[in-house]
Amino acid sequence: MTEGKILIIDDEKDMVDNCTRILSFYGYECFPLYDSDLFEDFLKKTSPDIILTDIRMEGKDGFEILKRAKEINSDAIVILFTAYANIEDAVRAIKEGAFDYLPKPFSTDHLLTVIKKAMEFKRLKDENIRLHTCISELREREKIVGNSVKIRKVLDLAEKIAKTDSNVLLYGESGTGKELIARFIHKLSYRSKKPLIPVDCSTIPENLAESELFGHEKGAFTGAYQTKKGLIEMANGGTLFLDEISRLYLPIQAKFLRALQEKQIRRLGGRELIDVDIRVISATNLDLKELIKKGVFLEELYYRINVIEIEIPPLRERKEDIPLLVNHFIKIFSGKNQKNVLGVKPDCMEILERYDWPGNVRELMNTIERAVSLCDKELISCAELPEHIVNYKGTTFIPSSSLPYKEALKIAMEEFHKNYIKSLLGESNTLTEASKKAGIDRKTLYRLIKRFRIRE
Structure with missing residues (x-):
């Protein structure tokens, strides 16, 4: 098992080769790079734990490498070295985010000490991120109250797919907590630092729908006195939550479908195409397949938003x-x-x-x-x-047809006993009176009460 991956950059071949030889001997996987202008391609291909780079080089110098590495990944660990050691360079390197600074010539021990220190720092930081993620997941999960099998299944699935970038369709009756699940998924995703923009499609008037979702340019229509970003553009980098998506008007559905396919939008009255990177979580309490048959919902859009479907139980x-x-x-x-x-x-x-x-x-x-x-x-x-x-007396309970007959019958019988005995006790003053009404002896009634855990 490798001790870690190190990208070594210098236009002096001997320097790169010597560092590679030493560090490889001690178990590190090294990626030598002699042309600093190729840095970004190498970074994408190798995904190193540490970047070890000279400061003075033809092409990009060490400070440019440091700056770009931090722009790509703010947690990048960069160690700078140079033969032109001076206090100003060292101070500048640390200020700009370098992990450490090595003046040439440096000994093998000095090199190994700095690399080991950097790897330990990365290990602790990764562990801290992992623990923070676990704590965040627990906290987010605690916000959704419930311990039933059905709600646990919903949360387990939501937690699993949160780490992906797939679009999600939430099915559930009104009031089941669809937006809460959407926020749960967003908070556990890599998009969590970007906004979640909720949109209630049922409240947007038809004549304003395009402007609200896609934005408009100044002068696009009467009253458009300034350029305005739409809700899709506001969600860029984050998550767009479309509640009651079934209420989206057909022309807007078509334009939204194109935006999802092209990952670009055009504001109302505008010519410029704007790149957008969003994850879409949609919610509905209606059967979208039925709406497709009726011609009021686009089939292509349905498949685009319904990569992963989650049904929230009533x-x-x-x-x-x-x-x-x-x-x-x-x-x-x-x-x-x-x-x-x-x-x-x-x-x-x-x-x-x-x-x-x-x-x-x-x-x-x-x-x-x-x-x-x-x-x-x-x-x-x-x-x-x-x-x-x-005053509610309850309704007839029918178990799910997905259950085997015997299991469904058992559940239905238990529900019948509970409802019958609760109603019986509520209409009787004593157990003796209740047993007479039911036509069973008092001991049998008492056993049923205990068996089904009914409060007397």
């Missing part, structure tokens, strides 16, 4: 996350409203878990904000919940 399919979400929102709104609300009563939590949440997480959040505002005790009670939620 809250009713991950009800085990409701207690976590409830406590999360209580903490947020208690602090915001300077309240001392600590949680919800058990019967209240049962009602929240029973409700199907057609508005998903957004509806739950609004419900908890309302409850915290109305609550004057430590625990939220049913009195603080909207009447339609309290």
Whole structure:
């Protein structure tokens, strides 16, 4: 295993060859370069850990090499050496970002010491970046509340594809948190230092859509008093998040498709083509394939934006996350409203878990904000919940047809038992009364309550 890769640059062949011989002997992979004008091509081909370069050379000198290396990669490790050693050069080298400075002639030991020090610095920096990335990933993941199998699968997939540059299509009902997932992907991507520009396609008027997305030049239309960048151009280098992309007008879809294909845009009223480098994350709550059949969505655009598809489950399919979400929102709104609300009563939590949440997480959040505002005790009670939620009896549960029959039947039976017994207990004053209504003995009812973990 190599100790590291070193690009050695000097127009003196003997100097390059001697450094290469010494460093190769000690396990380093060396790339000799005698013409500094070829530096950039060599840098791309070799991706060295360290650049070791003379200062005085024909063609590019060492300071030009240092400057360009830092422009290409701000973390580049460059070590300068020269036979014309002076304090001014040394100070300038360090000020401009050189790792170290070697005056000629230098001994083998001196060379090895500086190289080892540079490699250790790189190792520590890489480890620091790796740990920082891990911590960032954990922090971003913590922002999305939930521990159900379904939401973990979504986060695992989002984390995996974040490191790629593929376009992503998020499917999910309104209120499921599509923008949160989009931000999660952006934050974990290499584009995270550049902006994420969110665009709600449903709110852009047809007559302004082209100007909003592509920008316009001064005088392009009445009222265009100055040149304006569009949202696509603003996202350059980063991520463009198109929410409700199904609402994008057909002529704009065609122009956007061309922009994605050519990686260039032209502002409204402009002639110049502008290069854009963006990743597109789109979101929709509609079936785009059906819209394609109806002729209101371009098939080519669909395949361009749907390289990776992520389906975000509705809250009713991950009800085990409701207690976590409830406590999360209580903490947020208690602090915001300077309240001392600590949680919800058990019967209240049962009602929240029973409700199907057609508005998903957004509806739950609004419900908890309302409850915290109305609550004057430590625990939220049913009195603080909207009447339609309290009176909700539930709907028929149908397991996914993708499951084997026996497994689907088992899940459906469990759901039936839970809903039936909860309803039975809610309409009875005692277990004895409930067992008589159900036509089963009291012990059997008690065993069912324990088996399905139903709060009495």
